[in-house]
Amino acid sequence: MPLTRIKFSSQALNLFNSEILEYGRIETGGVLIGNTSEDTIYVEKASNGGTNAIHELLYFRADPNFIDMFIDMEVANSKCQLRYLGEWHTHPEVIPAPSIKDLQSLNEIADSSDDFCILLIIGNKDFSPGAFIEQSISLIQENGNDNVYVLEASDIK
Ligand SMILES: [Zn+2]
Numbered sequence: 001m002p003l004t005r006i007k008f009s010s011q012a013l014n015l016f017n018s019e020i021l022e023y024g025r026i027e028t029g030g031v032l033i034g035n036t037s038e039d040t041i042y043v044e045k046a047s048n049g050g051t052n053a054i055h056e057l058l059y060f061r062a063d064p065n066f067i068d069m070f071i072d073m074e075v076a077n078s079k080c081q082l083r084y085l086g087e088w089h090t091h092p093e094v095i096p097a098p099s100i101k102d103l104q105s106l107n108e109i110a111d112s113s114d115d116f117c118i119l120l121i122i123g124n125k126d127f128s129p130g131a132f133i134e135q136s137i138s139l140i141q142e143n144g145n146d147n148v149y150v151l152e153a154s155d156i157k
Pocket residue numbers: 089090091098099102121
């Protein structure tokens with residue numbers, strides 16, 4: 001069954017909100033952890049970028065050591081019920097669109113993954129928590145498939 005939907009836990013939404021409050025128009029981001037069921041991806045947890053992340057107006061890079069540690073710890077704590085899903089970062093836009101670099105990096109990660117990778121981009125300009133769905137775009141690329149698809153996003157309720 002193709003994955004067409006994505007749902008975000010309140011933990012993940014709170015993390016996005018607090019990161020955007022902290023960094024404002026400067027880009028921030030991290031990784032997404034969760035699982036899948038039928039056609040839906042469940043994002044249970046999101047990380048920040050770690051203390052050695054690089055935050056610029058139009059550039060973000062998470063600290064790879066922190067990210068590796070976060071993923072290993074969350075997967076182990078969940079007794080392997082949760083898995084790495086992909087990445088998230090912000091753009092200084094209201095309605096964000098992926099850059100060419102974003103699509104290239106999604107393609108690389110999807111190619112090195114067993115099945116798929118997702119990329120969530122959140123517009124940090126005039127961001128309000130209640131407008132998360134309107135101010136974000138969730139993309140998925142499957143391993144071995146050049147096409148990128150937009151997922152239908154909602155909260156986990
Ligand atoms: Zn980007």
